[in-house]
Every structure is written in structure tokens, then in C-alpha cells.
Amino acid sequence: MNVKHDFEPKIVSFLCKWCSSAAADLAGVTRLKYQPNAVTIRVMCSSRVDPVHVLQAFRHGADGVFVGGCHPGECHYQVGNYQTRRRVILLHELLSGMGISPARLRLEWISAAEGAKFRNTMNDFIDSVRALGPLALQR
Amino acid sequence: MKKIGVFICHCGGNISNVVDVEAVAEAVGKVPEVAFSTTYDYMCSAPGQDLIKEKASEHGLDAYIVAACSHNLHESTFRGLAKEIGINPYQVEIANIREHDSWVHDDPQKATEKAILIIKSVVEKIRLNEDLWPIQVPVTKKVLIIGAGIAGIQAALDIGNAGYKVTLVERRASIGGHMAQLSKTFPTLDCSQCIMTPRMVEVANHKNIELLTYSEVEDVSGYVGNFRVKIKKKPTYVDPEKCNMCNKCAEVCPVEVDSAHDEGIIKRKAIYIPFPQAIPATYTLDIDACLGLLPIACGECVKVCEPKAIDYDMQPQFVEDEFGAIIVATGYELYPILNLQEYGAGRIPDVINGMQFERLVYLNATTGCGVRRPSDGRVPKDVVFVQCAGSRDPEMHNAYCSRVCCMYTSKHAMLYRSAVPDGQVYVFYIDIRSNGKDYEEFVQRVREDQGVTYLRGKVSKIFQEDGKVVVWGADTLTGKKVDIKTDLVVLATTMVPSPGIRELATKLKLNVDEYGFAQEAHPKLRPVESLSAGIFMAGCVQSPRDIPDTVSHSSAAASKVMGLIASDILERDPIIAKVDEDLCSGCKTCISVCAYDAREFNAAKNVVEVNAARCEACGSCVVACPSGATQQLNFADSQITAMLKAILSEDEHERQARF
Numbered sequence: 001m002n003v004k005h006d007f008e009p010k011i012v013s014f015l016c017k018w019c020s021s022a023a024a025d026l027a028g029v030t031r032l033k034y035q036p037n038a039v040t041i042r043v044m045c046s047s048r049v050d051p052v053h054v055l056q057a058f059r060h061g062a063d064g065v066f067v068g069g070c071h072p073g074e075c076h077y078q079v080g081n082y083q084t085r086r087r088v089i090l091l092h093e094l095l096s097g098m099g100i101s102p103a104r105l106r107l108e109w110i111s112a113a114e115g116a117k118f119r120n121t122m123n124d125f126i127d128s129v130r131a132l133g134p135l136a137l138q139r
Numbered sequence: 140m141k142k143i144g145v146f147i148c149h150c151g152g153n154i155s156n157v158v159d160v161e162a163v164a165e166a167v168g169k170v171p172e173v174a175f176s177t178t179y180d181y182m183c184s185a186p187g188q189d190l191i192k193e194k195a196s197e198h199g200l201d202a203y204i205v206a207a208c209s210h211n212l213h214e215s216t217f218r219g220l221a222k223e224i225g226i227n228p229y230q231v232e233i234a235n236i237r238e239h240d241s242w243v244h245d246d247p248q249k250a251t252e253k254a255i256l257i258i259k260s261v262v263e264k265i266r267l268n269e270d271l272w273p274i275q276v277p278v279t280k281k282v283l284i285i286g287a288g289i290a291g292i293q294a295a296l297d298i299g300n301a302g303y304k305v306t307l308v309e310r311r312a313s314i315g316g317h318m319a320q321l322s323k324t325f326p327t328l329d330c331s332q333c334i335m336t337p338r339m340v341e342v343a344n345h346k347n348i349e350l351l352t353y354s355e356v357e358d359v360s361g362y363v364g365n366f367r368v369k370i371k372k373k374p375t376y377v378d379p380e381k382c383n384m385c386n387k388c389a390e391v392c393p394v395e396v397d398s399a400h401d402e403g404i405i406k407r408k409a410i411y412i413p414f415p416q417a418i419p420a421t422y423t424l425d426i427d428a429c430l431g432l433l434p435i436a437c438g439e440c441v442k443v444c445e446p447k448a449i450d451y452d453m454q455p456q457f458v459e460d461e462f463g464a465i466i467v468a469t470g471y472e473l474y475p476i477l478n479l480q481e482y483g484a485g486r487i488p489d490v491i492n493g494m495q496f497e498r499l500v501y502l503n504a505t506t507g508c509g510v511r512r513p514s515d516g517r518v519p520k521d522v523v524f525v526q527c528a529g530s531r532d533p534e535m536h537n538a539y540c541s542r543v544c545c546m547y548t549s550k551h552a553m554l555y556r557s558a559v560p561d562g563q564v565y566v567f568y569i570d571i572r573s574n575g576k577d578y579e580e581f582v583q584r585v586r587e588d589q590g591v592t593y594l595r596g597k598v599s600k601i602f603q604e605d606g607k608v609v610v611w612g613a614d615t616l617t618g619k620k621v622d623i624k625t626d627l628v629v630l631a632t633t634m635v636p637s638p639g640i641r642e643l644a645t646k647l648k649l650n651v652d653e654y655g656f657a658q659e660a661h662p663k664l665r666p667v668e669s670l671s672a673g674i675f676m677a678g679c680v681q682s683p684r685d686i687p688d689t690v691s692h693s694s695a696a697a698s699k700v701m702g703l704i705a706s707d708i709l710e711r712d713p714i715i716a717k718v719d720e721d722l723c724s725g726c727k728t729c730i731s732v733c734a735y736d737a738r739e740f741n742a743a744k745n746v747v748e749v750n751a752a753r754c755e756a757c758g759s760c761v762v763a764c765p766s767g768a769t770q771q772l773n774f775a776d777s778q779i780t781a782m783l784k785a786i787l788s789e790d791e792h793e794r795q796a797r798f
Contacts, residue, residue, distance in 0.1 A: 012786055017210075019650065022670055025209045028238025029662065036244040039256045039786045040235075041779060042210070044714070047732075048758030048771065053779050061787040073645045076671065077757035078734040087762070112670050113652035119243070 009129040011038035012057045013066035013122075014049045018076035019111050020068025026115030034122045037129075038066060045069075046107075047080030051091050054105060058095075064104045064129035068118075071109040081109065101132055141266055142174040144200040145258060146191055148182035148207035150237055157241040159251045163206070166255045170262050174198045183213050188220050195224045202230035202265045206258050208237040211660065211670075227270040229713070229773060234261040256786050263781035268773050273710035274751055278364040280704050283308065283462040285356055285643065288316020289686060290678025290693045291468035292338050297697035299347035303704060306460060307342065308370055309352045310639075311399075313417035315339055316470055320400060320494060322501040324686060325550040326581035332416060339418045351458065352419060359465070359646045362755060363673030364709040366462045374453035376432070377410070379421035381448035384412070388422060388440035388449065396428045402495040404502065404513065410440050410449075424449070463704040464673045466696050467649060467657060469640055471679040474529040474537065474633040481535075482528060482601045482630055488514040489608050490601055490628045492528075493547055500554045510558045512627045515606075519626030521563040522555055523610045524548045525598045528630035531569060537633050537654060542683040544631035545572045549585040551629060556590050564591040565623055567598050567612050575687065594621060601628055634683035647674050657681045667696040675700055714773050715754035716761060720746045722768035729760035729769055 015021035021042050027034070043049060046069030057065045067088065069081040084107065092102035108121050145167050149155035160178040168176040175198045179187050182205055195203060203226070205217045210233045218228035236254040244250040282298050284291045287309035295307045307314070319339070321331035342348055351370055358369040394409035401407075409428035412421070430437040432451040441449050473492050476485040483490045489512050491499075503510045512519045526544050529536040545568065552564045571593075573579040585591055598612040607624040614621050636655035644651045648671045650658040657676045660668040667675050677693035678684065684692065703709075716729075716737070725745040729738045737753035738760060740746075749769075758771040770776065 010787055012783055018648075018670055022211070022650070024243075025211060025235075025238040028209070028242040031242055033245055034243055036240070036246065036249040036253045039253060039260065040239055041260065041782050041786070042235075043758065043774060043779075044771075045757035045759060047762060048774060048779075050762045050776065050779070052776070053783065056780055057783050057787065060784050062783075074648065074650070076648050077755055077759065080734070080757045080759050083732060083759050083762070111652075111658070112650040113658040 007130060007134055009037050009063035009126060009134070010061060011064040011066060011126060011129060012062045013038040013040050013068065014046065014053070015040050015042055015068045016046045016070060016076070016080075017042060017044050019070035019074070020046075020108070020118065022112035023068070023110040023114050023118040026112065027118045030115050032115055032119040034119045035126045037126045038064075038122060045075070045077045045080040046084040047077065049084060049087075051087055051094075054091055058100060058104070058135060063132070063135045064106070064125060066122075066125055067105070067107045068110050069107065071111055074111065100135065103128060103132060104135065141172055141201045142199055143172050143262060143265060144191070144194060144198060144203035145173055145176040145262070146182050146187075146194075146203060146205050147176065147178040147236075147258075148187070148205065149178060149180045150207060150241075151180060154207070154237050154241040157244065157247055157250045158236060158254045159247060162251055163236075163254045163258065167258045167262065170259060172266055173262060174200060182207050183216055188216075191217070191220060192224055195226065200226065202226065202232075202268060204232050204234050204258060204261050204265055206234040206236045206254065206261075209233075209235050209239075212664075229271040230265065230268055232261050232265045232268070234258045259788070260782040260785040263785045264773075264778045267775060267778045267781065271713040271772055274713050274715070275708045275710055276364055276752065278704055278706060278709050279366075279461045279463040280304065281306065281460070281462050282464050282466065282700055282704065283366070283368055283460075284466045284468055286310075286316070286468035286470055286637075286678075286680070287314035287342070287350070287352070288468065288470045288678065289318040289335065289338070290470060290680075290689050291316075291466070292342050293690050293693035294466050294468060294677050294697040294700075295342055295348050296338065296345070297694050298701060299345045301701050302347065303701065304347050304349070306349045306351060306370075306462070308354050308356060309350070310355050311413065312353050312375065312423040313413045313419070314342065314350065314352060315414075315416075315418070317494070318686060319414065319416070320402070320497060320501075322497050322504060323550065323554060325546045326575070326577045328550070328553075336416045339416070343418045350419070353423065354458075356643060356646060357457070361461070362711070363703070364463050366465055366673065368460060368462055368465070370458040370460070372456040372458060374426075374455055375421070376424035376426070376450060376453050377422045378448045378450055379419050381446040382421040383446050383448075384420055384422070385445070387443040387445070391439040391443050393437065393439065394428050394430060396425070401498045401502070402492075404495055404498045422448075464675060464700045465647065466675045466677050466700060467643070467647065467669075467680050468677040468693065469637045469643065469680045471634040471683065472637055474635050476630060476632065478536065479529055479630065479632070481599065482525070482628075483603075487601065487603050487608060487628075489519075489626065490630060492630050492632045493544065493551065496551055496629045500551070500558065503558055510555060517626065518559060519562065520559070521565070521623075521625045522627045522629060523608075523623055523625045524551060524564065524566045524629045524631065525601075525610070526566065526568045526631045527597070528632045530633035537635070539633075539654070539683070540572065541631070541633040542572070543634065543685045545582070546575070546578055546685065548629075548631050549573075549582045552591045553585050553588070556588060562590065565610075565625070566591065566593045567610075568593060568595060569597065575685065596621070634679060636680060640680065647671065649674055649676075667692060667699050673703065712756060713751075714771060715751055715756045716749045716758070716769050717772050718746060718749055719768045719770070720744060722766050723747060724766055724768070726765065728763050728765060732759050732763040
């Protein structure tokens, strides 16, 4: 496989309106710099992220998918993030079976007050996906 | 085909200094359904909005995107504008290219490419947006305030005086909070009780304020305008209607424990009144300290209570009520000395905190007992004050500045010197932060006192030796090591959020920061609102602040709340779940995932419908629906898929090069 050394991963991140997207806003307001590889789809709750969307993202060329939600017990919708957690666990199993590293799908809890955590998490995830290299899916 | 306009904001350079906005306008202008794209300095300004209006009618736009700052700032501005133009507000979307792009990325080329992807993905969403109309819900014109310190009291009085009903909940036996504990207040040296107690009485007698002391919030459900709250009223075992405050019960009570109101400086009985001016004016039986609620265990208090006010069989009561808005005013506590290993971790009796010193001064002023140190009751001949104890110390303790300590320490120095005129004071400080009205003048007055020595530097260690407390520090102005043997050390410990704030925050869906302080919706522009609509904050629950700032903050929260409940109807976003009844098989999976009981089975049709008033629009039932019968309005699966594709779009040759 011809891996280019200047590989830059393409990442889709699903951020919930109340916590993780607000954390991204806070990172912006405080001018915390991070790598630009991820583009956000803002949803009301992480529980709106359908496993189908995650698979579609990989199918259409994403090297990594990020899902951000509120901390356990702090979900704006009470229990939405618990549903997301279960779905992501199943997706990790499914991705392994498909030959896609589960490390390409990450779920993190980031509260609206955690701008620095958002920055650090983004950089870490982007670095780890870059280390995994491009996702070679046969279309 | 929908005609979509894209309006890209420079934000006065905030965006355009990093993102090449003209290149973005050109790139998104090529998307087939984008009928028009342009840029402007400030889209939110009046000329910016006029530009949108003008171009919308010129190009006959059906929908438009404003690529600018966060949704939280101007989504409502541009949706409101759409109404004026005659476009459905839900045909307006924000593409956040500031907080999520120009402010967080340095590379102009990459930031520009990302801005294009963000906007293209929003074009895909808006392409499939439906016209929607807000759901109207009635507003409960009643406010819940949690915490009855000066913050909660101020907010309750403001709202009550405006004619709205308020329920004020306090966890302790009396309202008043920490302000009721203070001796004097800086910089005027007003007696704290003298200015606080009239407010407390006013709250107690107010026709619009219901007071629930010794009570805690158990459960919160609902949403802005219509919160449903369950409050637990703990048993005090004393009927406040019958208690005549004769104190006979406390006289006979054999159990003594530390008085929390006096910070353990003196003792109280198991049946007690927290302080003489307590409101409600009644005794409380502390069940944790009491020998047992049985005549056989003790029963002395019951025997002497003439009005028969003591009732051992009192049970917790639960109050359930509805509120339009909630103000959180739970205040602070002081960082425990136990956490300060370098300062003796609470093992040295003559190392106390600022609030304990406050009570020493207060008790001296009211009883004339003298300012006496805890270990042996002697009047200390010298006192060392240590500022920033646990604050401004990111490695060991808390990184933030506690804001009030510089001022109260200088007040303490002054109060001590007037109580012990031949006493000597040393104050260790890092910087003096005295930036309130008349604050610096106050500190200067204290510093001019011959008996007060300010030493710039931190204290490294405090230990006991020969009945004295030894303080090792450095004077960074002279570069010398300082070694003081003193009678008493007062630590200006950091203000930290009240215990239990995290549990309460979870119930309220209130975001808190790493220390537990409540997170405001915007650090500058929305300082009293939380990100959860209808939940507000007042006072030290948000960050350390002094009394004037707390009162201002609380009045601000009160005015925001009154603005909210003044209207009869609230509008909610209609982006709720919707069911295609032809596809629904009535499997009821959605019912099991809905946290709001918003999905209801219709047996006649064998479908599960959506209760629009209850649906909170999380979208989890959409994902759970096995047949795809449920969709979220304007967050449909087709929209998310289209957004994904737009983000991941690339030329075929670029793709081939990757593989």
C-alpha cells in the first residue's frame, strides 16, 4: 500500500449541542489551538447519532469518527449518553469484525466547561488516527 | 429546487484574518442550490442584516445560511430576521466558522478549507429543512431559588417585590448563609448582622415568598417555563408554630457538639437554634447528635417543653410544585485546612481559617470575651495571616484567585488591632488585589498602621513549637527568609463550591467546571444564565465573589428570570420527533428509550405517536426505531447522511492517490 507520509486524516465529529459542542465553543472563545482535521455535525444529543451514520462516514472516506457527549449522569436528556455508550460498544465490536480498527471511532464525555479537554481530546484523536494511517476500504 | 443564500461574516477580522472569506464565498457559490453567496464585515450589525434582507428579496431566497459565530450567539438573531423577510425561521441555519474554525486553527489554508466543508455540510442540511412553527407552551409564573444566603435572599426579594411567587429552599435550619456569620464587612465595617437580618425578616414575612428551610431538592423534571420539582423537607422534630424560643430544651440537653454557625469555636446542644436571629425562629433537633428519639434514650427536652412543641414522630415531608424558572444560589464553603499539609493539615489548634477568626471577633464583640485563641484561651499577642492558602496554586491546590481574601484579611488585621491594641500583625501576601470601590483606600489605611506588617511572599511551612506556632516564609522584597513565632495563624483559605453542588448540578443539568463552579452560558454576555434554558445562577455558585458583587449578580439573575416569566407563552423549538404512520409497526421500541414519556401507543391505529408537548427533541427514538418510521424534524437521517457526504467529499483522483 502506498501510504503518503504527509497523510492528513479526515474526521467527522458528532457533537451534542449542550456539552461537547459548547466545549468546542469554549475552546474557541479561549483561543485554544488544535488540528483542523475534524469537521463537526452538531446534533441535539449524542443519542441522535445512528450507528448507520458512523458506518456511512467510514464508507464515504472518513479515517476516524468522533462522538462527544455530556458526562454520565449529566446528559441534558437524562439518559441519552448511556444509549450512545451502548451503541458505541457494539459498533466497536462490529468495526473489529469488518477489519476496521475500533480506535478509529472514539466516544468522549466533555462538559461545556471543558474547553481544554476538548482541545486535548481532538489533538490526541487526530494524532492517533494519523498514526493508524488512511482507512483502506474497498469500495 | 430551493434557492439558498450564504452570508459569510468577517467578524471584523476575527474570522477573515484566518479564513479567506472571499475564497469561501466563491467555493460555496458553486454548489448548485446556492443562489447567492457574499461576505460582510459584521453580519449581525444593522447594515449586515439589511444586506441579508436586500439579497433575500433580490434573489428570491427560500433559505439562508449565516457563516459566522456560535449558534448560541446569533441563531435567534438571524431566525428573527427571517420572520421580517417572510422566510420560515427554520429555513435559517448557522455555520460556525469562528469558535469551531478561525479561533482554533492557525493555518489560513486549512482553516479556509475547513470553513468551506462546514458551510457545504450545512447547505446539505438546509436543502432538506422543512418549514416549522414554534411549539407554544404556557409559563408557570413561579420561581424556585435554591440556597438562602445573601444571593438567594436578594433574588427572592427582587422577584417577590415584582409580584411573582417565589419558593426559597435552604438546606440548613436557618436562612442567612455565610453572610450571617460575618462580624463586619469591608470596606465600610458595617456590622454584617445589622444589614443582613432585616433582609432575612423581610423574606420571612413576604407575602410572595414561601420559605422552605431544612429542605433539599430531591428531583427536577420538565423544561423551561414548566419545571416540576420535588423538595424534601427534613424533620426538625420541633413545631415552629408552637416553639416559643424559651431555650429550656437546650438547657437540659446533655449532648454538646461543635456549632457549625460558630465554625466549631463554641459548642451547641443537640437541640438548638443556629444563632439568635435565626429564621425561622424555632429550635431544631439535630438527629445525628441526639441520643435517640425515645423517652427511654433521653427524652429530657420533651419533659421541659411547656408548649409541647417537640414531636419525636415528625416525618420527612415532600413538596411537589411547578416552576417557570430556577435560580441556583448555593454559595461556597472554604477549602478544608485538612488539604493543606504544609500548614499543619488541621492538626495545629491555633491554625484557623478566616471564617473561624470572623467568629472569634464576633463573639468578642457581642460577649466581650476577648479574641481568644482555640488551644488555651489566651488572647494572642501576635497573629500571622496567610493569604492565598490553597488558591493561586495550580500545582498543589486551586489555580484560581479566591478574590475576597486580600480584603477580608486587611479587615481582620484592623479588627484584631482594635480588639488587642498592643497586638502585632503579620500578613503574608502574593499581590494585594483590592479592585473594588473604596477597597484600595481601605487596604492603605490598614497598611499605615504601625502594628501591621505586610510581607510579600509565600509561607512554606507552619508547625508547632513550645506552645507557639512557627511560620517559615520568605520576604521576596528583601530576599530574606522569615521565621516568626506567633500565637495564632489565620489562613485565608480558598472559596470552593458548596458540598453537594455536583449532585444538584446533575439533577438540574447544570454544567460545572473542574472545581464544581457553575458554568455560565457565555463568560461575558450571559453571566447569570446556564446553558440549560430556565436555570440561572446567582453568587458564589459561579465563582468566588464578595457581597456587593453577589448582590449585583443576584439582582441580574432575578431580572433575567422576571423577563422570562413575564410572558404568558414560551416558544420551544419544534425540531421534535415525527412518525410516519405507514412505516410504524407499533413495536414500541421508541417508548423504551424515551426519557420523557413522549411516545404514546395508539392501539386503534397500532402506531406509536409523539406527544409534542413532552418531546424534548433529543432524537434517541429516531435511532432506536427499527423501521425508520421516526424521524427528527430538520435532523432527519437523510440530512445527516448528506452532511457526512459533504464533509467527506473529495475528488476521485485525490481518493485514488490515497489508496
